[in-house]
Amino acid sequence: MESTKRRRIQRSPSPVYQLDNDDDSYQPYVSVTQRQQEKRAKLLSLGGTSSKAKKQEEAQENEDDQNEEDLRRERARKEKTLLVEAQEVHRKKAIEDAKKTVEEKAEEANAEILEAIRSRRKLASDLELAKGIQYTEPLKTSWRPPAYIRGRPEAENRLLREKYHILAEGDDIPPPIEHFSDMKIPDPILSHLKTNRIVTPTPIQLQGIPAAFAGRDLIGIAFTGSGKTLAFCLPLIMMALEEEMKLPFTRGEGPVGIILCPSRELANQTYENVLTWCSALAHDRKYPQLNTLLCIGGISMNEQSHVLNKGLHIVVATPGRLIDMLEKKRFTLNNCKYLCMDEADRMIDLGFEDDVRNIMSFFKRQRQTLLFSATMPRKIQDFAQESLIRPVLVNVGRAGAANLDVLQVVEYVKQEAKMVYLLECLQKTPPPVIIFSENKNEVDDIQEYLLLKGVEAVAIHGSKTQEERQYAIKSFKSGAKDVMVASGVASKGLDFNEIQHVIIFTMPKEIEDYVHQIGRTGRSGKTGIATTFVNMNTPEQTLLDLKYLLIEAGQKVPPFLASLDDPRAAQGGALHGCPVCGGLGHVISNCPKLNENHRRQMASHRGEDDKGGY
Numbered sequence: 001m002e003s004t005k006r007r008r009i010q011r012s013p014s015p016v017y018q019l020d021n022d023d024d025s026y027q028p029y030v031s032v033t034q035r036q037q038e039k040r041a042k043l044l045s046l047g048g049t050s051s052k053a054k055k056q057e058e059a060q061e062n063e064d065d066q067n068e069e070d071l072r073r074e075r076a077r078k079e080k081t082l083l084v085e086a087q088e089v090h091r092k093k094a095i096e097d098a099k100k101t102v103e104e105k106a107e108e109a110n111a112e113i114l115e116a117i118r119s120r121r122k123l124a125s126d127l128e129l130a131k132g133i134q135y136t137e138p139l140k141t142s143w144r145p146p147a148y149i150r151g152r153p154e155a156e157n158r159l160l161r162e163k164y165h166i167l168a169e170g171d172d173i174p175p176p177i178e179h180f181s182d183m184k185i186p187d188p189i190l191s192h193l194k195t196n197r198i199v200t201p202t203p204i205q206l207q208g209i210p211a212a213f214a215g216r217d218l219i220g221i222a223f224t225g226s227g228k229t230l231a232f233c234l235p236l237i238m239m240a241l242e243e244e245m246k247l248p249f250t251r252g253e254g255p256v257g258i259i260l261c262p263s264r265e266l267a268n269q270t271y272e273n274v275l276t277w278c279s280a281l282a283h284d285r286k287y288p289q290l291n292t293l294l295c296i297g298g299i300s301m302n303e304q305s306h307v308l309n310k311g312l313h314i315v316v317a318t319p320g321r322l323i324d325m326l327e328k329k330r331f332t333l334n335n336c337k338y339l340c341m342d343e344a345d346r347m348i349d350l351g352f353e354d355d356v357r358n359i360m361s362f363f364k365r366q367r368q369t370l371l372f373s374a375t376m377p378r379k380i381q382d383f384a385q386e387s388l389i390r391p392v393l394v395n396v397g398r399a400g401a402a403n404l405d406v407l408q409v410v411e412y413v414k415q416e417a418k419m420v421y422l423l424e425c426l427q428k429t430p431p432p433v434i435i436f437s438e439n440k441n442e443v444d445d446i447q448e449y450l451l452l453k454g455v456e457a458v459a460i461h462g463s464k465t466q467e468e469r470q471y472a473i474k475s476f477k478s479g480a481k482d483v484m485v486a487s488g489v490a491s492k493g494l495d496f497n498e499i500q501h502v503i504i505f506t507m508p509k510e511i512e513d514y515v516h517q518i519g520r521t522g523r524s525g526k527t528g529i530a531t532t533f534v535n536m537n538t539p540e541q542t543l544l545d546l547k548y549l550l551i552e553a554g555q556k557v558p559p560f561l562a563s564l565d566d567p568r569a570a571q572g573g574a575l576h577g578c579p580v581c582g583g584l585g586h587v588i589s590n591c592p593k594l595n596e597n598h599r600r601q602m603a604s605h606r607g608e609d610d611k612g613g614y
């Protein structure tokens, strides 16, 4: 009781005291007049009306006046000193600012904008955030590299990474492995890969797969068509295999892991890859059958009830349908420990962030999280780094750089001449050819025009039904149709057989979209051509981004792009990718993606826009 009281007393001083002076010896200020009156009253009370007392009183008054004057002078002196000091600080800052290069100033401005648009919440579920759950160690796995690789000095690992142009960041990075056979992948999968001419790992695979096998959270960035799918599917297949072999799954159990994709088509493609690899494994009776579920909108889940009736190992999904299934409790994530996001920048950036958090809230235990993409601007990388557990960043080439196996041709074509020129352009190579346009109506118009001209063309965009979308992909993949006209829906991740030529009918505003679109050709070490039409309607920022991307990839820069003035060039300094979109031709304050995101946000506040834009 006593101590409570004391505590209360100690806490009780008025807030003004706490603010102005937290010293215990504080004495309240008493004015001179008040003090003189108090003294006079004291003398009077002592009966001192004599002249001696009066003199004493006068002397005291004089002394007090003098003290007051001294105090006033001292205060004025101090104020003056403070003013001089403030002026001095200002002067020094002005000199320092003048010394800063244009580049440093731009970097500071970048940092300010980045800070302003930074997501305040980590990429974890609200439940984890609310409970303050914070894992500090990566997930434990039983996988170890072969002894001869484990014993290899770190300097040699570094040399290997240099040899393959791999930039790996993070602590205690697992060693790169140059041969699939050293990764301890089961033989049936190895021979299946071999029959599909997948013999030696690509750079993202030789560093990414060991890191993922070791249970590490991972950010994997590598060119379009460089084999990222295998790098994130194989670790999940191995994890599921180990679990199933330890204790077989029964109905209602699983999944072990989830692969999230931003489009139904990409999810379907990844699902088919996983099915192929799992059935190659089960072909050998030594290994069990692993069950995989495709969880995307636009299809009936009842068709897959046979999978749901068994133990479930792997789910490949788009966010919306996955959330729907989880909310309906068709399966749970109670024992799920692997979450991979393909085209992760798209998943985090454009409207899916809340869906991803929602999905994370269904996890009941620590998970390994992997993010993969060919483009990953700094804003997303920073955000991801904060959200993962001791992540390893594997970067092959600059994030957002174009695939060097694509010959990029940029042509100035007037708006009204585009359709006719398109026909001519189609003659450049034999089929298959993809034509990209940003606009759904334009996609339909191009297809109609080509059909009229006798070209076997299919079309795909977000307003088509799921059957139409599937038909387009199937007939184009099988070679029944020569040309596919597509909006952004087909630009990310889709792996068609040996596309010869990509024609970009309308240049997308965001350079990342361009990188993904031209990336449908030149895959898996083969070469391809990308022809892009630009004209007066193409924004200047986009043209500048394109110019620098061509320079970076050692491509020919057409004169109309070469002559474009870059306001930053006069100021000198190196060109860095915009932290929001990776574009080399503008500063963050002019970023088209930032503007577009802002527009979307405003529209969604007004309830006008749909998610993802496909």
Ligand SMILES: Nc1ncnc2c1ncn2[C@@H]1O[C@H](COP(=O)(O)OP(=O)(O)OP(=O)(O)O)[C@@H](O)[C@H]1O
Residues within 6 Å of the ligand: 197, 198, 199, 200, 201, 202, 205, 222, 223, 224, 225, 226, 227, 228, 229, 230, 373, 374, 492, 493, 494, 495, 519, 523, 524
């Ligand atoms: N090690 C390898 N050697 C040869 N080919 C490979 C290898 N790994 C994957 N491939 C093939 O390369 C092609 C492209 O692979 P994948 O679709 O995984 O690329 P990606 O990096 O995910 O591209 P994107 O960024 O466009 O999604 C596929 O057809 C795949 O079979």
